[in-house]
Amino acid sequence: DAMVIQNPRYQVTQFGKPVTLSCSQTLNHNVMYWYQQKSSQAPKLLFHYYDKDFNNEADTPDNFQSRRPNTSFCFLDIRSPGLGDAAMYLCATSSRAGVTNEKLFFGSGTQLSVL
Amino acid sequence: AQSVAQPEDQVNVAEGNPLTVKCTYSVSGNPYLFWYVQYPNRGLQFLLKYITGDNLVKGSYGFEAEFNKSQTSFxxxxxxxxxxxxxxxxxxxxxxxxxxxxxxxxxxxxxxxx
Incomplete structure (x- = not known):
């Protein structure tokens, strides 16, 4: 029944070792988001896709990249993780981006640890 | 520009008592307002939203929210x-x-x- 699926649930990586987090959706939504959330803080938007159009937040570090090969999948690549990148990463989707009353559907998140 | 404030880091209440979690907002136009809940080590789940119409919105798990335009609160x-x-x-x-x-x-x- 899960509609937004994130894998893995927990990810441990080493300092500087590239890591990829994945997200898939069964909702056929055209918008997909990646958020970073640290210790009970508000989710911070990193970037989002509206269909294939990539939108990067101005303060998202270059260390973070994303790919969306098709409607269903979206990936978050961290090229050289630092200790400060340890966080929960949340994927979310919404439909009809032009309709601003649409709610977001979130995955369960990937908890990233950097050793 | 849009912004939202939640003035309380933590709310404590006894089981069976009523609860209120505060939210105020600022927008240029009219607001669409949402509440989400996050259980430990989980993603956010949608609770309810206000788009237009009745100021009292009912949502999941018995929660409701009251839209107050004059106080810009939800x-x-x-x-x-x-x-x-x-x-x-x-x-x-x-x-x-x-x-x-x-x-x-x-x-x-x-x-x-x-």
Missing amino acids: HLKKPSALVSDSALYFCAVRDTRGSYIPTFGRGTSLIVHP
Whole structure:
């Protein structure tokens, strides 16, 4: 029944070792988001896709990249993780981006640890 | 520009008592307002939203929220709290004149004591 699926649930990586987090959706939504959330803080938007159009937040570090090969999948690549990148990463989707009353559907998140 | 404030880091309430989690907002146009709940080590789940119409909005798990335009508030309420309601609650706003990207508040931790 899960509609937004994130894998893995927990990810441990080493300092500087590239890591990829994945997200898939069964909702056929055209918008997909990646958020970073640290210790009970508000989710911070990193970037989002509206269909294939990539939108990067101005303060998202270059260390973070994303790919969306098709409607269903979206990936978050961290090229050289630092200790400060340890966080929960949340994927979310919404439909009809032009309709601003649409709610977001979130995955369960990937908890990233950097050793 | 759009913004949202949740003035309380934590709200404590006894089981069976009513609860209120506060949220105020600022937008240029009219607001679309949302509440989400996050249980430990989980993603956010949608609770309810205000788009237009009745100021009192009912949502999941017995929660409701009251939209007050003059006070620019959208407080989350429940008449009788359960221990299982203990979680992190996020208010979010979208401006009808702005981006479709919502702005989230910093969250309020609700603790319901048995």
